[in-house]
Amino acid sequence: VNEPRHRPIVPTDHPPSAPARLVDDFTPALVDVGAHQLCPGCGEPIAVRSLMEAIQELELVDRTVAVFGIGCFTAFSNNLDVEVLQALHGRAPSVATGAKRARPETIVVTVQGDGDMVSEGLQEVLHAAARGENITCVMLNNGVFGETGGHMSAATVLGQRTKTSLEGRDAVAHGRPILLADLVARLDGAAFVARCAVNSAGTVARTRKALLRALDTQRAGAGFSFVEILTMCPTGWFVETAEAPRYLAERLGAVHFSGVLKDIRGADGSPR
Amino acid sequence: MSDLGVLSQSAPARPGRRLMYGNEAIAEAMIAAGCRFFAGYPMTPFTEVLEEMARKLPEVGGVCMNAESELEAVGMAWGAAATGTRAATGSTGQGLSLMQESLAEITLARLPLVVLNMARGQGDYWQATRGGGHGDYRHLVLAPVDVVEAVELVQRAFHLAATWRNPVVVMGDYYLAHTARAVEVAPLDLGPAPPTDWALTGRSGGSGRAKLVSFLGSVKQRDDVGYDLAVHYRACAEHTAAMLRDVPPLVEQGLVDDADVVVVAFGTPGAYVRAAVRSLREEGHKVGWVRPVTLVPFPTATVAGAGRRARAVAVYENNTGQMIDDVRLAVLGAAPVEFIGGLSLDPSGFGIAPDLDVGLLRRRILDVVERHR
Numbered sequence: 001v002n003e004p005r006h007r008p009i010v011p012t013d014h015p016p017s018a019p020a021r022l023v024d025d026f027t028p029a030l031v032d033v034g035a036h037q038l039c040p041g042c043g044e045p046i047a048v049r050s051l052m053e054a055i056q057e058l059e060l061v062d063r064t065v066a067v068f069g070i071g072c073f074t075a076f077s078n079n080l081d082v083e084v085l086q087a088l089h090g091r092a093p094s095v096a097t098g099a100k101r102a103r104p105e106t107i108v109v110t111v112q113g114d115g116d117m118v119s120e121g122l123q124e125v126l127h128a129a130a131r132g133e134n135i136t137c138v139m140l141n142n143g144v145f146g147e148t149g150g151h152m153s154a155a156t157v158l159g160q161r162t163k164t165s166l167e168g169r170d171a172v173a174h175g176r177p178i179l180l181a182d183l184v185a186r187l188d189g190a191a192f193v194a195r196c197a198v199n200s201a202g203t204v205a206r207t208r209k210a211l212l213r214a215l216d217t218q219r220a221g222a223g224f225s226f227v228e229i230l231t232m233c234p235t236g237w238f239v240e241t242a243e244a245p246r247y248l249a250e251r252l253g254a255v256h257f258s259g260v261l262k263d264i265r266g267a268d269g270s271p272r
Numbered sequence: 273m274s275d276l277g278v279l280s281q282s283a284p285a286r287p288g289r290r291l292m293y294g295n296e297a298i299a300e301a302m303i304a305a306g307c308r309f310f311a312g313y314p315m316t317p318f319t320e321v322l323e324e325m326a327r328k329l330p331e332v333g334g335v336c337m338n339a340e341s342e343l344e345a346v347g348m349a350w351g352a353a354a355t356g357t358r359a360a361t362g363s364t365g366q367g368l369s370l371m372q373e374s375l376a377e378i379t380l381a382r383l384p385l386v387v388l389n390m391a392r393g394q395g396d397y398w399q400a401t402r403g404g405g406h407g408d409y410r411h412l413v414l415a416p417v418d419v420v421e422a423v424e425l426v427q428r429a430f431h432l433a434a435t436w437r438n439p440v441v442v443m444g445d446y447y448l449a450h451t452a453r454a455v456e457v458a459p460l461d462l463g464p465a466p467p468t469d470w471a472l473t474g475r476s477g478g479s480g481r482a483k484l485v486s487f488l489g490s491v492k493q494r495d496d497v498g499y500d501l502a503v504h505y506r507a508c509a510e511h512t513a514a515m516l517r518d519v520p521p522l523v524e525q526g527l528v529d530d531a532d533v534v535v536v537a538f539g540t541p542g543a544y545v546r547a548a549v550r551s552l553r554e555e556g557h558k559v560g561w562v563r564p565v566t567l568v569p570f571p572t573a574t575v576a577g578a579g580r581r582a583r584a585v586a587v588y589e590n591n592t593g594q595m596i597d598d599v600r601l602a603v604l605g606a607a608p609v610e611f612i613g614g615l616s617l618d619p620s621g622f623g624i625a626p627d628l629d630v631g632l633l634r635r636r637i638l639d640v641v642e643r644h645r
Binding site: 018030032037061062063064065067075077078079080081082083084085086087088091093094095096097098099100101102103105106123124143 | 284308309311335337339340341343344345346347348349350351352353354355357359374377381472473474475476477478479480482483484485486487489490491492498499
């Protein structure tokens with residue numbers, strides 16, 4: 001059922017030299033509608049797709065409840081073939097907690113952005129992590145409020161230009177960014193914490209691996225799992241579409257370091 | 273629209289009775305009504321409901337969460353309700369202020385939920401009946417007069433919430449929370465509730481028709497992109513209109529047929545008004561009372577009828593005058609509507625009203641009688 005697909009990797013570090021032509025339909029099985037209205041170059045569809053593929057690979061499709069926050073990614077909340085519970089901006093972790101506690105047999109995953117999770121609802125994710133709530137929280141971090149058109153969030157890195165920090169985020173004027181994965185990893189209830197990105201084929205592959213591990217952590221009942229995914233937002237960053245993957249690596253990636261920050265289970269899945 | 277008759281005013285002598293504080297009886301009534309998920313945050317005079325649920329829910333296989341904030345309490349209740357679990361949350365009006373954003377969207381997501389407001393005084397009438405949050409929605413609101421009635425209304429609240437897939441607010445106060453009464457909490461047979469085939473279980477994933485519970489719409493867009501908000505909001509509006517039309521208002525009234533002055537009060541003050549009116553009647557004064565039990569829907573027909581027969585309508589609330597708006601809208605100028613006070617001067621801040629006193633109420637009602645003789 002879940003045959004790994006081997007396809008040629010499309011280079012993303014330069015614009016295509018020839019016009020695109022359809023060679024195959026790559027729409028993932030769990031995304032009902034191939035089209036979406038997110039901007040060209042946006043990283044969020046890649047992240048959502050990676051999550052859906054991980055759910056499918058672990059055969060959790062008929063056990064999953066995805067709790068969506070509010071952001072551009074909310075465009076996917078009504079066209080996925082997993083059950084979706086729409087939550088308010090900032091509130092997905094508590095809503096996910098209620099669903100999971102009421103139905104412990106489900107796999108409950110939240111999808112939120114950095115504005116949603118770090119700015120509006122920081123306490124929610126920290127409390128859920130501290131409780132060791134057996135859910136998976138996924139944060140799509142582009143360091144900006146993309147849906148409103150590029151405004152500063154609590155995760156915006158120093159120097160990043162936004163509509164509310166036109167000359168770049170300044171430590172004195174605006175304060176410093178919150179590095180959420182690092183914060184979550186410090187809490188005893190967190191069992192798996194990783195930060196990834198989707199700005200290249202290699203980072204996408206590592207993102208998928210982290211999502212698999214996070215979902216498996218929940219399936220094993222080992223505690224709170226958290227995956228932060230750095231995503232491109234060329235519109236909100238005011239950079240050329242083709243420049244966004246490099247901007248992500250040089251600006252966001254230089255502050256929000258990628259890697260597995262915490263994994264309390266052994267390689268075989270057993271508690272350490 | 274028809275108003276139902278008088279609800280029970282005293283507990284019948286039955287062996288199952290036990291002396292309980294209001295908050296404990298309310299917790300037992302919730303469990304009797306099938307509530308299996310509760311989330312709350314401590315705050316006087318609501319706190320003991322949370323304590324009791326934390327103690328009793330695990331015994332019946334339920335879950336009680338001592339949430340880290342009211343924001344998270346209502347979120348947890350939201351998530352549990354979406355799975356078809358009978359769920360409730362609560363606080364005082366202050367805590368409910370924090371919950372309002374979620375309570376508004378839970379309503380537009382068409383989820384059943386019971387919300388307790390063990391209020392401080394009665395200053396939350398507008399919060400409960402006018403919405404309290406953003407957007408176009410209504411909650412049903414029930415206001416018990418005492419512990420016995422609370423045991424019944426809490427169970428009705430769960431049934432109404434399940435029937436209408438809409439939050440229902442139960443308005444109490446410090447007196448209801450902390451008054452002990454001998455009551456029996458027996459499950460009420462209120463008839464079957466509709467099936468919860470909309471509830472999330474995870475199991476519809478991969479079917480091509482995976483379920484969606486959202487305040488933006490409940491239809492998966494297979495051939496287009498995004499939600500059709502116009503369709504969703506129209507459906508929500510039609511649902512609200514049907515609910516307000518078809519849910520029968522509950523009301524208690526007494527001695528109104530030949531009354532010159534009818535006094536309207538809800539909740540705990542309703543019991544004091546009832547006592548004051550009865551003692552004035554014994555002295556030959558033509559006074560009566562109306563006590564709305566459902567604040568939404570408001571017993572408009574009963575209040576209007578009283579207004580047509582009486583020379584004046586008086587309103588007593590433990591606030592500066594909120595329900596009086598609904599009384600005026602019901603009476604529609606047929607009789608003068610006078611506010612006879614009730615502002616809490618309570619230095620504790622918990623809504624203990626020093627002027628909630630039968631002697632004081634008698635004098636204020638007599639003043640209205642004198643003015644309209």
